[in-house]
Amino acid sequence: MVITISDPLDMHLHLRDGDMLEIVAPLSSKTFSGALIMPNLVPPVTTKEAVNEYKIRIEKAKKEHTFTPYMTLFFRSDYTKEFLEEVKDDILAIKLYPAGITTNSEGGVSGFDLEELSSTLNAMSDLGIPLCVHGETGGFVMDREAEFIPIYEMLAKNFPNLKIIMEHITTKEAVAALDRYDNLYATITLHHLYITLDDVAGGLLQPHLFCKPIAKRPEDRTALLNVALGAHPKVMFGSDSAPHPRNSKEAPGCAAGVFTAPIALQALAQLFDKHGALENLQSFVSDNAKRIYGITPPSKEVVLEKSEYLVPEIYENSVVPMFAGQSLEWRVVRAG
Amino acid sequence: MVITISDPLDMHLHLRDGDMLEIVAPLSSKTFSGALIMPNLVPPVTTKEAVNEYKIRIEKAKKEHTFTPYMTLFFRSDYTKEFLEEVKDDILAIKLYPAGITTNSEGGVSGFDLEELSSTLNAMSDLGIPLCVHGETGGFVMDREAEFIPIYEMLAKNFPNLKIIMEHITTKEAVAALDRYDNLYATITLHHLYITLDDVAGGLLQPHLFCKPIAKRPEDRTALLNVALGAHPKVMFGSDSAPHPRNSKEAPGCAAGVFTAPIALQALAQLFDKHGALENLQSFVSDNAKRIYGITPPSKEVVLEKSEYLVPEIYENSVVPMFAGQSLEWRVVRAG
Numbered sequence: 001m002v003i004t005i006s007d008p009l010d011m012h013l014h015l016r017d018g019d020m021l022e023i024v025a026p027l028s029s030k031t032f033s034g035a036l037i038m039p040n041l042v043p044p045v046t047t048k049e050a051v052n053e054y055k056i057r058i059e060k061a062k063k064e065h066t067f068t069p070y071m072t073l074f075f076r077s078d079y080t081k082e083f084l085e086e087v088k089d090d091i092l093a094i095k096l097y098p099a100g101i102t103t104n105s106e107g108g109v110s111g112f113d114l115e116e117l118s119s120t121l122n123a124m125s126d127l128g129i130p131l132c133v134h135g136e137t138g139g140f141v142m143d144r145e146a147e148f149i150p151i152y153e154m155l156a157k158n159f160p161n162l163k164i165i166m167e168h169i170t171t172k173e174a175v176a177a178l179d180r181y182d183n184l185y186a187t188i189t190l191h192h193l194y195i196t197l198d199d200v201a202g203g204l205l206q207p208h209l210f211c212k213p214i215a216k217r218p219e220d221r222t223a224l225l226n227v228a229l230g231a232h233p234k235v236m237f238g239s240d241s242a243p244h245p246r247n248s249k250e251a252p253g254c255a256a257g258v259f260t261a262p263i264a265l266q267a268l269a270q271l272f273d274k275h276g277a278l279e280n281l282q283s284f285v286s287d288n289a290k291r292i293y294g295i296t297p298p299s300k301e302v303v304l305e306k307s308e309y310l311v312p313e314i315y316e317n318s319v320v321p322m323f324a325g326q327s328l329e330w331r332v333v334r335a336g
Numbered sequence: 337m338v339i340t341i342s343d344p345l346d347m348h349l350h351l352r353d354g355d356m357l358e359i360v361a362p363l364s365s366k367t368f369s370g371a372l373i374m375p376n377l378v379p380p381v382t383t384k385e386a387v388n389e390y391k392i393r394i395e396k397a398k399k400e401h402t403f404t405p406y407m408t409l410f411f412r413s414d415y416t417k418e419f420l421e422e423v424k425d426d427i428l429a430i431k432l433y434p435a436g437i438t439t440n441s442e443g444g445v446s447g448f449d450l451e452e453l454s455s456t457l458n459a460m461s462d463l464g465i466p467l468c469v470h471g472e473t474g475g476f477v478m479d480r481e482a483e484f485i486p487i488y489e490m491l492a493k494n495f496p497n498l499k500i501i502m503e504h505i506t507t508k509e510a511v512a513a514l515d516r517y518d519n520l521y522a523t524i525t526l527h528h529l530y531i532t533l534d535d536v537a538g539g540l541l542q543p544h545l546f547c548k549p550i551a552k553r554p555e556d557r558t559a560l561l562n563v564a565l566g567a568h569p570k571v572m573f574g575s576d577s578a579p580h581p582r583n584s585k586e587a588p589g590c591a592a593g594v595f596t597a598p599i600a601l602q603a604l605a606q607l608f609d610k611h612g613a614l615e616n617l618q619s620f621v622s623d624n625a626k627r628i629y630g631i632t633p634p635s636k637e638v639v640l641e642k643s644e645y646l647v648p649e650i651y652e653n654s655v656v657p658m659f660a661g662q663s664l665e666w667r668v669v670r671a672g
Contacts (some may be wrong), residue, residue, distance in 0.1 A: 140532065140533070140534055141533055141534050141537055142533065142553070196476065197477055197478065198476055198477050200537070201477055201537065201550055202476070202477040204590060205543055205589070205591075205592070207541055207543075207588055208588060210537065214537055217478070218476055249588075250587055250588055252541075252542060252543055252544060252585075253540040253541070254540060256540070256541070
C-alpha cells in the first residue's frame with residue numbers, strides 16, 4: 001500500500017540553535033514542506049532582527065531540501081502596535097508561554113491579567129497575527145492543562161477576532177473547549193496520540209517519553225485520537241518535536257521533550273492506517289493548517305509505503321528519537 | 337531540641353541480597369530495632385529453608401547492630417496448612433504481590449479468584465499469620481491502587497479473622513478503606529508523606545523519586561499525612577526502602593524504588609516536627625506495629641536532635657538516597 005501526502009506541515013517545531021539546529025533542521029526539512037518554528041531560544045526571539053537572523057540560520061541548516069520555516073516571536077505584553085506592524089511580514093504567529101512552564105520559558109507571562117495583555121493582543125487581533133499558547137498553569141502536573149481552559153476561554157471571549165491556537169493539547173477538556181469558541185484552534189503532537197502516562201511511568205521509567213505537557217490519561221488520549229483521526233477542521237498536526245542531547249535526557253533532572261520530527265510522518269501513517277483513517281491524514285497534517293493560517297507552503301509530495309522501517313537508535317550520536325530501535329510499519333520512499 | 341524514639345520499626349523493607357544486602361543491611365540495623373523483610377528476591381522466598389538461609393545472610397550483613405529481621409514468605413495460593421504450620425515460627429507475615437506489578441513480582445497472583453486463594457488464606461487466618469498485600473491492579477498507573485480497593489474489601493469480608501496490611505498506601509481511597517474493616521491495616525512510606533507526582537515529573541524528571549506505587553496527587557498526600565501525623569492506630573511506618581544500583585536508576589528503563597532507610601528517622605522527625613506532631617512519632621514508627629503484629633523487638637533507644645544533617649550523595653558508591661546532598665533539620669545522635 002502506498003499513500004502520497006502533499007505539503008506536510010509541522011505547526012509546532014523546536015529546531016533549537018547551534019549544533020543541535022544543524023542536526024535536526026535537515027531531519028524536518030527532508031519530509032516536511034514547512035513548519036512553525038518555536039522561539040524559546042536563549043535569549044528568546046523577541047526582535048525583528050532575532051527573527052530574521054534565526055530564519056537565516058535555519059535556511060542554511062535545512063540543507064538542500066525545500067522547506068519553509070514559518071517564524072514566531074516570543075510573546076511579550078509590551079510589544080507595541082508599531083513594532084508588530086514592522087515585524088508582521090516576518091512572522092506567522094506569536095507564541096505565549098506562562099513563565100517557567102517549560103524549556104527556556106523563564107521570560108514568559110506571569111499571571112494572565114487582561115489589562116496587561118490587552119494592548120498587545122488587540123494589536124495582534126487588528127493585524128491578524130495568530131496567538132499560539134502553551135496552556136498550562138503552575139498547578140499539579142496532571143491538572144495544569146485542564147486548569148488553563150478558563151484562561152483560553154477568557155482570551156477567546158475578549159479577543160473574538162484573534163485566532164488562538166491551543167498548542168500540543170493533551171486532555172479531553174481542551175478537546176471539548178475547541179468547539180465552544182469559533183476562534184479556538186489546536187495542535188496535537190504525535191506522541192500524545194500514542195502514549196499516556198503509563199508509557200512514561202507505568203512500567204520502568206522512560207525519560208525519552210517524558211514531555212511537557214505530560215502525557216495524560218487513557219480517556220484523554222481517546223479524545224485526542226477522535227479529533228485527529230476524524231480530521232476535525234480546527235485541529236492541526238504540531239509535533240512539538242523537542243530535541244535534547246542524550247546525556248541530558250538520560251540523567252537525573254532529565255529535560256522534558258520527545259524527539260519525533262524524523263519519524264513523525266511514518267508513525268502518523270501507521271496510526272491513521274491502524275484506525276482505518278488514512279483518508280484523513282492529509283487534512284490533519286497539512287490542509288487544516290493551510291486553511292487556518294492562510295499559508296501556501298512550497299509544493300512537496302511525500303510518498304509513504306506500508307513496509308517495515310527500522311527507526312535509528314540515535315541521530316548524529318546525540319539525539320534519541322521516539323521509537324528508537326523499533327520498527328514502524330510505514331516508511332518514506334520519496335519526498336520532494 | 338532532642339527526642340528519643342524507642343525501638344523504631346520499619347514494617348516494609350527491601351534488603352535485597354548479595355552485594356546490595358551487604359551495603360544496605362547495616363544502614364537499617366544501625367537505627368532500627370527491627371524490620372519486616374520483603375521476600376521478592378530472585379527466586380522469591382517460598383520455602384522454610386529459603387526464609388532461614390536469607391535470615392542468616394541478613395544477620396551476618398547487619399553487622400554489630402541490634403536488629404531483628406522479621407521474615408516474610410512470598411504468597412503462593414498452593415501453600416498447604418501443613419507447610420504453613422511448619423514455617424509459622426520462622427516468619428511474621430506472608431506478602432502477596434499481583435503478578436508483574438513491581439520488582440521481581442513475576443511469580444505473584446494473577447487475578448484474585450476467591451476459590452483459588454481460599455485454602456491458603458483460611459490456613460493463614462487459622463494460624464494467625466498476617467497477610468501483607470501490594471495492592472495495585474494492572475490499570476492506569478494513577479488508578480491502580482484505588483482500583484484495588486474492592487479486592488481489599490473482598491479479602492477483608494471473606495477472611496474476617498485475617499489481619500490484612502495494605503502495604504505502602506498512597507491514596508485517599510486506601511485511607512478511607514482503613515476504617516471500614518476492622519481487619520484492614522496499612523503501612524505508609526516516608527516518600528509518600530513527602531512527595532506527589534509533581535516531585536517526580538512536574539519539573540525535570542527525577543528518577544530517584546520514581547517508585548511503585550507511583551506518588552499520587554496532593555489530596556492523596558494530605559490524606560496520608562492526616563493518618564500518619566495523627567497516629568491512627570491502624571497505620572504503621574514501612575519505608576519500602578528499595579535500593580537499586582545508581583546505574584540502573586539513572587538510565588532509560590529506570591527501576592522503581594526510593595532508597596530511604598538510612599535517612600528515614602531523620603526525615604520523619606523533620607516532618608512530624610514541622611507539623612507539630614512529634615508526640616505521635618513513637619506510635620507511627622513503633623508502638624502501632626508492636627501492637628498490630630504482637631511483637632517485642634529488641635530494645636533500642638534512638639536519640640534525635642534538631643540540628644543540620646547533610647545527607648550523603650551516595651552510599652558505597654552505589655546507592656543514592658532520597659534527599660541526597662540535601663540538608664535535613666534533624667540528625668541521629670545516638671542509637672543503641
